[in-house]
Amino acid sequence: MAINRKLEFATDEIALADLAKAISHPARIAILKILAQQQSCICGEIVEGLPLAQATVSQHLKELKAVGLIKGTIEGKTSCYCINWEIFNQFIARFGVFADLAKNESCQSQSCC
Amino acid sequence: MAINRKLEFATDEIALADLAKAISHPARIAILKILAQQQSCICGEIVEGLPLAQATVSQHLKELKAVGLIKGTIEGKTSCYCINWEIFNQFIARFGVFADLAKNESCQSQSCC
DNA sequence: ATTTTATATCGCAAATATACGATAAAAAAG
DNA sequence: CTTTTTTATCGTATATTTGCGATATAAAAT
Numbered sequence: 001m002a003i004n005r006k007l008e009f010a011t012d013e014i015a016l017a018d019l020a021k022a023i024s025h026p027a028r029i030a031i032l033k034i035l036a037q038q039q040s041c042i043c044g045e046i047v048e049g050l051p052l053a054q055a056t057v058s059q060h061l062k063e064l065k066a067v068g069l070i071k072g073t074i075e076g077k078t079s080c081y082c083i084n085w086e087i088f089n090q091f092i093a094r095f096g097v098f099a100d101l102a103k104n105e106s107c108q109s110q111s112c113c
Numbered sequence: 114m115a116i117n118r119k120l121e122f123a124t125d126e127i128a129l130a131d132l133a134k135a136i137s138h139p140a141r142i143a144i145l146k147i148l149a150q151q152q153s154c155i156c157g158e159i160v161e162g163l164p165l166a167q168a169t170v171s172q173h174l175k176e177l178k179a180v181g182l183i184k185g186t187i188e189g190k191t192s193c194y195c196i197n198w199e200i201f202n203q204f205i206a207r208f209g210v211f212a213d214l215a216k217n218e219s220c221q222s223q224s225c226c
Numbered sequence: 227a228t229t230t231t232a233t234a235t236c237g238c239a240a241a242t243a244t245a246c247g248a249t250a251a252a253a254a255a256g
Numbered sequence: 257c258t259t260t261t262t263t264a265t266c267g268t269a270t271a272t273t274t275g276c277g278a279t280a281t282a283a284a285a286t
Contacts, residue, residue: 002245002270008164009139013146017139024134025274026122033126036214043233051121056275058234077232077283083211092208098201101149116275117241138244156263166246171264173244190253190262 012094019091022067027052027060035070035083043079125207132204135180140165140173148183148196156192 006014023029027050034049035041047057061081064070068087073080119127136142140163147162148154160170174194177183181200186193 004271005164005245006139009143013139013142017137017142020133020142021137024130024137026119026126026130029126029130029133030122032211033214036211037217051118053276054233055235055277059274062234074233079233083215085215088211092205095205098145098149098196101146102196102198104150118275167263168247168265169245175264187263192263
């Protein structure tokens with residue numbers, strides 16, 4: 001793009017977009033699924049479960065961590081990751097904004113097109 | 114990327130990622146907000162409400178329409194857009210998958226890191 | 227002390243996304 | 257019929273994302 005207009009939007013719009021971007025890749029959806037159903041969240045297991053190179057998976061984990069959707073701690077030689085449910089649930093709750101706006105104007109029921 | 118690995122993931126993971134990608138830009142979040150609180154969803158009004166050129170807004174609208182999150186109909190000279198709440202609510206409901214996976218393994222409560 | 231194992235990071239190539247001017251298309255106004 | 261208005265699409269420049277080999281780092285094993 002010629003100019004990055006991102007910062008001309010509202011802070012909460014940028015924040016929600018950033019969270020959505022973090023899960024906008026099937027690999028990162030798959031990672032979240034793996035973490036959701038496992039107690040042991042060792043990085044190596046995630047790599048094995050995905051059709052991607054170790055470096056690529058490490059990068060995807062970094063992105064999820066950057067927005068706070070996952071937490072990671074180093075356990076000796078390995079790294080342990082897991083979902084940060086507090087952030088995750090906050091993220092989902094934010095979608096309520098749209099329904100709230102619609103309710104205030106009583107628009108959701110009467111679709112105009 | 115050298116090779117696009119997207120198609121090596123599960124269909125539902127790709128679908129959820131595509132929906133997330135559609136809302137992964139503040140302009141598209143802003144568009145959804147405008148549509149949620151307005152009865153008249155005329156394209157021109159959306160353009161006026163955003164810090165972007167008309168061509169750019171039209172492109173963002175196209176992306177939202179492509180994943181089904183919004184509907185659009187041509188009304189004479191103008192175009193009318195509105196949120197497709199059926200798809201929108203389905204999208205939000207899909208996040209339940211993660212909580213379900215976590216519940217099955219009783220992992221959500223006992224965070225491992 | 228050296229080697230192995232597990233992850234993270236760097237650097238780069240290729241793919242996508244973003245932004246917008248120019249232009250097309252089509253209805254409405256004059 | 258010509259002009260204006262409204263929106264979509266094309267072409268293109270630039271920015272960002274994706275993917276991975278190579279390499280760094282650091283703990284564990286030998």
